[in-house]
Structure formats: C-alpha cells, structure tokens
Amino acid sequence: MNMKKWTTAVITGTVAVSLTACGGGTGASGSGASETADPGLKNDTTPVTIQYWHSHAEAQMSGLNDMIEAFKKKYPHITVEPVFQGAYTDLHKKLQAAVAAGDVPAVTNVEVSALPNFADSGVFADLTPWIKRDQVDLNDFSKGMLQAYAYNGKQYGFPLIVSTSVFVYNKTLLDELGVQPPQTWDEIDAFNAKVTKKENGKTIRYAFSVPGWDTWYYDPWLVNGGGSILTADGKKAAVDTPDSLRYIQNFQKWKNEGHMHIGYGKGASDNMRQMFLKGEIAMVQHTSAMLKMYRENANFEVGVSFLPGDKQRTSNIGGAGIVMMEGAKDLEKEAAWKFIEFMTSSERNIKWAESVGYLPTRKSAINSAEGSEYFKRWPQYKAVFDNFDSVTPRLQHPAYPEFSKHYMEVMGELALNNQDPVPLMKEAAKKMNEVLADYE
Numbered sequence: 001m002n003m004k005k006w007t008t009a010v011i012t013g014t015v016a017v018s019l020t021a022c023g024g025g026t027g028a029s030g031s032g033a034s035e036t037a038d039p040g041l042k043n044d045t046t047p048v049t050i051q052y053w054h055s056h057a058e059a060q061m062s063g064l065n066d067m068i069e070a071f072k073k074k075y076p077h078i079t080v081e082p083v084f085q086g087a088y089t090d091l092h093k094k095l096q097a098a099v100a101a102g103d104v105p106a107v108t109n110v111e112v113s114a115l116p117n118f119a120d121s122g123v124f125a126d127l128t129p130w131i132k133r134d135q136v137d138l139n140d141f142s143k144g145m146l147q148a149y150a151y152n153g154k155q156y157g158f159p160l161i162v163s164t165s166v167f168v169y170n171k172t173l174l175d176e177l178g179v180q181p182p183q184t185w186d187e188i189d190a191f192n193a194k195v196t197k198k199e200n201g202k203t204i205r206y207a208f209s210v211p212g213w214d215t216w217y218y219d220p221w222l223v224n225g226g227g228s229i230l231t232a233d234g235k236k237a238a239v240d241t242p243d244s245l246r247y248i249q250n251f252q253k254w255k256n257e258g259h260m261h262i263g264y265g266k267g268a269s270d271n272m273r274q275m276f277l278k279g280e281i282a283m284v285q286h287t288s289a290m291l292k293m294y295r296e297n298a299n300f301e302v303g304v305s306f307l308p309g310d311k312q313r314t315s316n317i318g319g320a321g322i323v324m325m326e327g328a329k330d331l332e333k334e335a336a337w338k339f340i341e342f343m344t345s346s347e348r349n350i351k352w353a354e355s356v357g358y359l360p361t362r363k364s365a366i367n368s369a370e371g372s373e374y375f376k377r378w379p380q381y382k383a384v385f386d387n388f389d390s391v392t393p394r395l396q397h398p399a400y401p402e403f404s405k406h407y408m409e410v411m412g413e414l415a416l417n418n419q420d421p422v423p424l425m426k427e428a429a430k431k432m433n434e435v436l437a438d439y440e
Contacts, residue, residue: 107339
C-alpha cells in the first residue's frame, strides 16, 4: 500500500466533506471477514440496515428502486438505503473521507479506473471467501469485465453498470456510400477516402471522430497498435516507444488529411454529438451507454461497430462496479454480499442492463430467451457481444488517474494546436516517470 499517496489524497480536502450516517447493523466491528466469510452469518436473519453509496443518474433510479424492492422481498430482514453521492469523483472523495472518519457504508459503486488505488490501500473487502462459500460461477461473467474489478489476485467487486467504447455510425449514409466501418487499421485509409467530404479544400464531413478528452477512448488504440502505457514491470512509462506512438502518429496523419475529427476542450462531447447528428461526422467513437441517446435523436439509422484492430483488437471497460467496504461490520458485510450477488445475478441481468442503459455482463443471461429478445430490441449491441471477451480492463495501476493526465495533454495539443505528438509524448513519459517514482 502506498500510504504516502493515500494520506495525501485524504488530507487534500476530503476529510472536510460532511458524512451521512452510515447504516448500522449489529455485530462486531470489521474482524477480517475478508480472510474468511463466516458461514454462521449466511442464514442469520437479524435485522440490519446498510447504505449503498452510488453515482446512478436520475434516469437509472427507477431501475435501481425496482431492484431494491425485489431484494427486500427476498431478504426482508435487510434494509438497503441508497445514497446518491454525486459523480464518480465526488463519490470517491467521500469514500476517502468516510475511511478517515472510520464510518463507512457497507457497499458502494466505484469507477473502474479508481479501483486499484482503493484496493491497494486496503479499503475494499476481498469477495473471494463469499464467492467460494456460495459457489458463484465466475466463468459466467465476461473475462475482461470480471478482471476489471480484481486486483493483485483478489476479487474486490463485480461489474454493475458497464460500458465500452464503440464506433457509432450513420448506417443510412454508409449504406448509400456502399462502405462498411473499418474492422482493421489497414481498412481505415480506404474508408476515409470514400466517406470524407470536402468543399474548396475544407472538410464538411469527417469520416470519423475520436474523443480526446479521456484516455479511456484512445488507450485501446495504443494497445491495439502493439504498444503499452507502462513497461512490463509497471515501473516506467512506455507511451513513447515506437509501437506505442503508432496510433497517435496515425491520428496526426488522418487529422492533417482532413479525415479525422478529435474532440477536446470545453463542450467537446456535446459538439461531437451534434456534428454527428447533423451529418458532419459519419462515425463517432463513444461510450456504448450513449446508444439510446443516439437512437432517439438521429434522423437516420444508427449502427455500432467494435473498434478496428491491428496487432490486437480490444476496447476498454468503462462504468462502475459494486464493492464491499472492508471497514463495515460483519453482519453488514454479509448483507452487502447478498446485495452485491443479487444486483449482479444472471436472473436480473438483462432487465437491469436495459433499465440503466448499460451492457449485460452475464453470458447465461445473454444466451437466454430473454437475451434473444433483448438483441431484437437492441441489435446494435451485437457488435459488442461478438467481441465479448475482447472488452478488457483499463490499465490497473494505483497512479493511473494521476499519470494519465500527462499523455492526455499531448492529445489536446494535437487536437487544438496541431502540435507534433512525438516530442510531446517523450516529455509526457518523463513526467509520468516522476509520478511513478512516488509509487515504488
């Protein structure tokens, strides 16, 4: 555990956040239940109240309330109090403050890239003992989705609201042009030539757009090109190696040729969406969670394609998982485990995913009759599930949220100022190494 970094995070303002009183069940204070799930508590029906801290948007609350109501019917002795704690960054700060105060919720959301830092600091409980006790079939989850909520060989959580980045495209337009979304990097130049539209040397329709405002969108490009963010031992930056630079050099080429749009800066996400809906971009890389919005607002047929591959073909997991807090009391932990298992169960997976606009996570649910009906309603998601095990975790390193800012700035310089990314990426690697030195 890097106590220096964890302590700094708590000191820099988060302890001042006011805390909601956390659910209080009976039982001894946390007694190392992460080492062994007490089988004596499995059938205990002592009334217990737990809090579930979350970042679910308003549109997801109906689905969440339905799940909590169904959970109450199954476990009438357990009361779950959902507590909205703002966006992921706000939630994470409040979790830090709760840990410092010794007054934590039993169960919480955690955004996927933040899990390693919390897990490395001993904040989350290892679910492995409960998984083994209740014989949960982990093979029923997508491999990558499950790995995203594991760290250093321990399973800290399960995927709950899961997305991945995909290409959302104007199917009506591409059908008229007689082209398909590129499936490999080698197909991109031909796609660009047929789809980009220019007048008087100025692009009036870009072939595609990639968001520059979040490394989540272009980390897969880096990896698919054969590169890596860090060296194999995780101690040094590798974003400046020849293979790691391939994607951003291609981005520079495609941008300079007028084929590619890169969204960056204030309002970039909304601007990209509007350009796509107005026909000024033929295909946009975006989170799969936005598919409903695109379908409802486009005056053309919307298609979805998995990211094109090169040396590899992956896309990263986004969204949030559900985890148990190590500092909760034993009876609260047992209740939290039952809630986690219920929320991520195969029986409710399709209904939950559709109610919140995220992806199903259970293979048995996807392959069920209910799953078949789901794909009739959402045929666009087939592109994701045809590549189900190629949806992989983000780089898992406690310092990722800190050091990734440095190579994100390189994308900003390319997008806004058309700067050569190669020397900038070499400078970014130096800054990353300074951050990484603090974690050795």
